Amino acid sequence: AQKITQTQPGMFVQEKEAVTLDCTYDTSDPSYGLFWYKQPSSGEMIFLIYQGSYDQQNATEGRYSLNFQKARKSANLVISASQLGDSAMYFCAMREGWTQGGSEKLVFGKGTKLTVNP
Amino acid sequence: ETGVTQSPTHLIKTRGQQVTLRCSSQSGHNTVSWYQQALGQGPQFIFQYYREEENGRGNFPPRFSGLQFPNYSSELNVNALELDDSALYLCASSLVQGLRETQYFGPGTRLLVL
Secondary structure, three states: OOOEEOOOOEEEEEOOOOEEEOOEEOOOOOOEEEEEEEEOOOOOOEEEEEEEOOOOOOOEEOOEEEEEEOOOOEEEEEEOOOOHHHOEEEEEEEEEOOEOOEOOOOEEOOOEEEEEEO | OOOOEEEOOEEEEOOOOOEEEEEEOOOOOOEEEEEEEOOOOOOEEEEEEEOOEEEEEOOOOOOEEEEEOOOOEEEEEEOOOOHHHOEEEEEEEEOOOHHHOOOEEOOOEEEEEO
């Protein structure tokens, strides 16, 4: 079974509008972290936002916010006031568990291609 | 800018050859992870090094190997290249700091195997 599911292969949004990118996850570990990355056509993965499983509040970073619904196992990314430069691939990723002296791997979804129209 | 660099940016090899990809981590980061991203897919975890020792491996054969050096640099070596090894290879560095460890990625190396 897929650990991370991104059901939207592509999304379109008008400049200055808000857009929500969906992500659902599957884990039985009570301790996990959820990440969103942006990947422009250049290839570099740019970290956007992090949500820990024990965090009481939804994460926010500037124009990015994470709509974390733990019971539904969803972690949707909301981008407010879209800009042309937001056009890129967006990946949701999960890390399960923590270890002392080392970190666990990231498991990525297949991504959503966002296109911002002028 | 993440402070993570990779070289070369692009590489063309033929089947059966060997390749070494390099990564320079962000200063102070003690962990480096390597990922393979095939066209149209999300990155897949290859392996991770922590303080110069392998600290976890994904579902990749032994012909994928790595090294991490004390100067925050690392290598990914792939022997006996196959056509399916054509992909974007990403390295990510991180500093373990409790629950909020974040991996910062380099720009990647695009490998084409002919």
